[in-house]
Amino acid sequence: MTDGTSPYPPLAYPALHASHSGIWICGSDGVSRAIGKGEAIGCVAETPHILLNAPLMGQRLGYPDLSGLDLLELFAFIHPAQFVVPTPAGLAKTLGLEPPAQEADIASLYREAASHLLAGLEAPHWGEREGAWSSAQALYRLRWPWAGEVSKRLTKPADGERWLFSKLEEWEEETPRPAPRAVTMDEDATLTQLGTLTGKGSEEREGQKSYAAAVAKIFNPRRVKGAPNMLLAEAGTGIGKTLGYLAPASLWSAEAGGAVWISTFTKALQRQLDRETRRIYPDEEVFRKKVVVRKGRENYLCLLNLEDALQGGFAGRAAILAHLVARWAAYSKDGDMVGGDLPGWLTTLFRRNGSTALTDRRGECVYAGCPHYRKCFIEKAARASQQADIVIANHALVMVNAARGREQQNAPTRLIFDEGHHLFDAADSMFAARLSGQEAIEIRRWVIGPESKNRGRRRGLAARLADLASYDDEGGRAIESARHAGEALPSDGWLQRLSESEPFGPVEALLGEVRHMVFARDESQSADAGYGLETELTDVEGPMIDAVANAAEAIDALLKPLVRLGQRIEHLIEEGPDWMDAPARARMEGALSSLGWRCDTLSGWLALLSRIGGPADPEFVDWLMIDRFEGREYDIGICRHWLDPTIPVTEVVTKPAHGLMITSATLKGGGDWETARARSGAIHLDQAVQEFEVPSPFNYAEQAKVIIVTDVKRGDMAGLAGAYAQLIEASGGGTLGLFTAIRRLRTVYARIADRMAQSGLPIYAQHVDPIDTGTLVDIFRDDPKASLLGTDALRDGVDVPGRSLRLVVMESVPWPRPDILHKARRLAGGGSAYDDRIIRARLAQAFGRIIRRADDHGHFVILSSAFPSRLLTTFPEGTPIERMPLTQALTEIKAAKSKTVQSSLSPDISFGHDAGQTDIPGNKSGGI
Numbered sequence: 001m002t003d004g005t006s007p008y009p010p011l012a013y014p015a016l017h018a019s020h021s022g023i024w025i026c027g028s029d030g031v032s033r034a035i036g037k038g039e040a041i042g043c044v045a046e047t048p049h050i051l052l053n054a055p056l057m058g059q060r061l062g063y064p065d066l067s068g069l070d071l072l073e074l075f076a077f078i079h080p081a082q083f084v085v086p087t088p089a090g091l092a093k094t095l096g097l098e099p100p101a102q103e104a105d106i107a108s109l110y111r112e113a114a115s116h117l118l119a120g121l122e123a124p125h126w127g128e129r130e131g132a133w134s135s136a137q138a139l140y141r142l143r144w145p146w147a148g149e150v151s152k153r154l155t156k157p158a159d160g161e162r163w164l165f166s167k168l169e170e171w172e173e174e175t176p177r178p179a180p181r182a183v184t185m186d187e188d189a190t191l192t193q194l195g196t197l198t199g200k201g202s203e204e205r206e207g208q209k210s211y212a213a214a215v216a217k218i219f220n221p222r223r224v225k226g227a228p229n230m231l232l233a234e235a236g237t238g239i240g241k242t243l244g245y246l247a248p249a250s251l252w253s254a255e256a257g258g259a260v261w262i263s264t265f266t267k268a269l270q271r272q273l274d275r276e277t278r279r280i281y282p283d284e285e286v287f288r289k290k291v292v293v294r295k296g297r298e299n300y301l302c303l304l305n306l307e308d309a310l311q312g313g314f315a316g317r318a319a320i321l322a323h324l325v326a327r328w329a330a331y332s333k334d335g336d337m338v339g340g341d342l343p344g345w346l347t348t349l350f351r352r353n354g355s356t357a358l359t360d361r362r363g364e365c366v367y368a369g370c371p372h373y374r375k376c377f378i379e380k381a382a383r384a385s386q387q388a389d390i391v392i393a394n395h396a397l398v399m400v401n402a403a404r405g406r407e408q409q410n411a412p413t414r415l416i417f418d419e420g421h422h423l424f425d426a427a428d429s430m431f432a433a434r435l436s437g438q439e440a441i442e443i444r445r446w447v448i449g450p451e452s453k454n455r456g457r458r459r460g461l462a463a464r465l466a467d468l469a470s471y472d473d474e475g476g477r478a479i480e481s482a483r484h485a486g487e488a489l490p491s492d493g494w495l496q497r498l499s500e501s502e503p504f505g506p507v508e509a510l511l512g513e514v515r516h517m518v519f520a521r522d523e524s525q526s527a528d529a530g531y532g533l534e535t536e537l538t539d540v541e542g543p544m545i546d547a548v549a550n551a552a553e554a555i556d557a558l559l560k561p562l563v564r565l566g567q568r569i570e571h572l573i574e575e576g577p578d579w580m581d582a583p584a585r586a587r588m589e590g591a592l593s594s595l596g597w598r599c600d601t602l603s604g605w606l607a608l609l610s611r612i613g614g615p616a617d618p619e620f621v622d623w624l625m626i627d628r629f630e631g632r633e634y635d636i637g638i639c640r641h642w643l644d645p646t647i648p649v650t651e652v653v654t655k656p657a658h659g660l661m662i663t664s665a666t667l668k669g670g671g672d673w674e675t676a677r678a679r680s681g682a683i684h685l686d687q688a689v690q691e692f693e694v695p696s697p698f699n700y701a702e703q704a705k706v707i708i709v710t711d712v713k714r715g716d717m718a719g720l721a722g723a724y725a726q727l728i729e730a731s732g733g734g735t736l737g738l739f740t741a742i743r744r745l746r747t748v749y750a751r752i753a754d755r756m757a758q759s760g761l762p763i764y765a766q767h768v769d770p771i772d773t774g775t776l777v778d779i780f781r782d783d784p785k786a787s788l789l790g791t792d793a794l795r796d797g798v799d800v801p802g803r804s805l806r807l808v809v810m811e812s813v814p815w816p817r818p819d820i821l822h823k824a825r826r827l828a829g830g831g832s833a834y835d836d837r838i839i840r841a842r843l844a845q846a847f848g849r850i851i852r853r854a855d856d857h858g859h860f861v862i863l864s865s866a867f868p869s870r871l872l873t874t875f876p877e878g879t880p881i882e883r884m885p886l887t888q889a890l891t892e893i894k895a896a897k898s899k900t901v902q903s904s905l906s907p908d909i910s911f912g913h914d915a916g917q918t919d920i921p922g923n924k925s926g927g928i
């Protein structure tokens, strides 16, 4: 690699690489040397250096402002919408270069990779040439560090280049789909379809077949309105769950002419489904019509926001990001910025500078009033799903559409909730109400528009509905009243004013009382630690009651004109004046929908306030909170959650459905069916639901072992960090470290990162490294020597089959946090039995990370001697469990490591489905 045989001429720029084990620089003469921190910082401040992932390297150097010629930015420009693991080895692999043998070679690799990438610009077969020249010109003006090198290798196209917005495909309006036919599912046909999907010669799995047959029944005609054919199914890891339900779903869809919605919790499963559904429709064109991935609108690029950013709405680094995003948008499959084909690392390179302003986060879409409406990615996905056979969505989107009555004509009637153990939590956040400063300021901005010159295109109601106001006087007056009433909501600087006891307006005054009361009543010891605070909403006194009354009056004064405005829009749509063509009508409908959402929020706030000082509503849990992190306050407000959030889910999602399945590898949460029924909402249905269970085919007795380490003392951070370091070393990396508190994760990471780097075992950490979680998992998956530390999101969102994950270490028993909401649910749910159900579910999910396919082996270590024996039944039957001191655990893990290395030399046996079977060569699956 560095022997001078590279066909590409080296660049004049030096390169820099920094890690926990050292810093290296490679000069323009191609010679690499190790240097110290001070010298490195001096060098990069003087001359731009080629580097990889500037924020991460800046953190390793202790120089957070580090900038330079970042190879990842160059990669994003040259290969938009393509995936690369953002590590030296990952980049080398993608570019076909020899991976670095040692860290000292990496700086030199950076120079070679830069030459290689730049040479690609001159290659005649470069597939992403269109738009590059114009983009490079714009980036040159913005002083993008690579712009000079890129521009000199690009020639101006003779015929000019099409502007992004003119080359994107338009969506077509299609006739609404007729209602599906009533079809009774045939078991033989289902199994034949399953055989087709799993492929000729694949191993027949009885568990998968019986699962598919059970799922097929949910598609039979419903007998009673409000009583769907409902199935709860726990299917152990490795039975081939995805193809098990895709077989009957695709068969029903083909015969009945209807759509099946498959809802997931993690993006990893969405991506897996996107790949697996290709088996049903191998023809690419058919596939694109039949399968659509749907996400919440805040995930997609808003073309109008992008246009605004490209035309001067963004400055500096944010503007550079906008141009790289525009390069990607021209080649993206669906415009999904979060977990789609935009590399997860791209926005973190810009420290999230401006990326959220490129999506439609605040519902400011102007629908048909937007010049890009017919090319809009969000509209395209919504329309495509009306004609699709399989819609891959997520729990939040399914619930939000159902709760807000969106897309009624396209409402799902056949639903499969995979990762169903998350349904409860998804419903908990979806149906919660929160009257807080942050929420209120968002509504104010939506009504009035931005207060200062914020980034991006943001306009108030008056500007968005100007045509309505000019046509309809009453509508115009409602907009004006709403604008006036909106001024009573918190505005910029509200947190500062509250900390100085100088609130402005009735809602800020209420939040000031909330803040005062929370500080006065807090007994959690968190006040000094600088973390979130909360207190029950009870025994409220005079000043608070007055503040509540004033705030309620102000909110009501805003709600009334908004409701009136909604009525005027409805009237207008019914009346259909001459000027209202189809796009204008669509825009009014869009405005009505976002208005409805705001009115629901304001009504929820009023309901919440009306209960203060009166009797508590037993269906809800209400409390006051201050969101803080490391002493800094972020939000203050009043929260309301359903005691049981599956009640609204049952009403708006389950009962209207005809067929519905909730499935997961851990649906019973390591417990019993009672848990599954309670957490899925099945207990709220009048009729009984079907239950089905098939255990994992894996041989846990041979493949896994649970070790409870007995001699790491609770609260001994040095001991905990030492245990992690030794365990990672014993296993040679491949370790997923799970924590229940970010603080402890950070402390352990800080203590062991250097030691691990010196042992040649890279370690990454959520909440520490400036890398998004999905990319962290990609890095971890790609390097069997890497280890990853993280919290909840990694506990069950990680699918890493093979040697890259062979050890899971939990710092302690994952007790639930005893916050107000938990205490209320615990009281209602049977006290300690409720806690046990939560812990069992968490343990089952964490344990489920280790064995993903038939040839996986691994250990599950809990560093807590206080592990209660009653919870040992959580683990799959036959799994060996042993309590032992750390030294013995280390010996076992070391021995297992040498055994695994031996056996990994034998051919790879893919058991299929949840892991290996699904991977399409060359198509790297992303993280969570």
Ligand code: SF4
Pocket (backbone or CB within 6 Å): 301, 302, 303, 304, 305, 360, 364, 365, 366, 367, 368, 370, 371, 372, 373, 376, 377, 378, 379
């Ligand atoms: S239609 Fe709405 S979301 Fe789509 S590009 Fe236009 S403003 Fe953005």
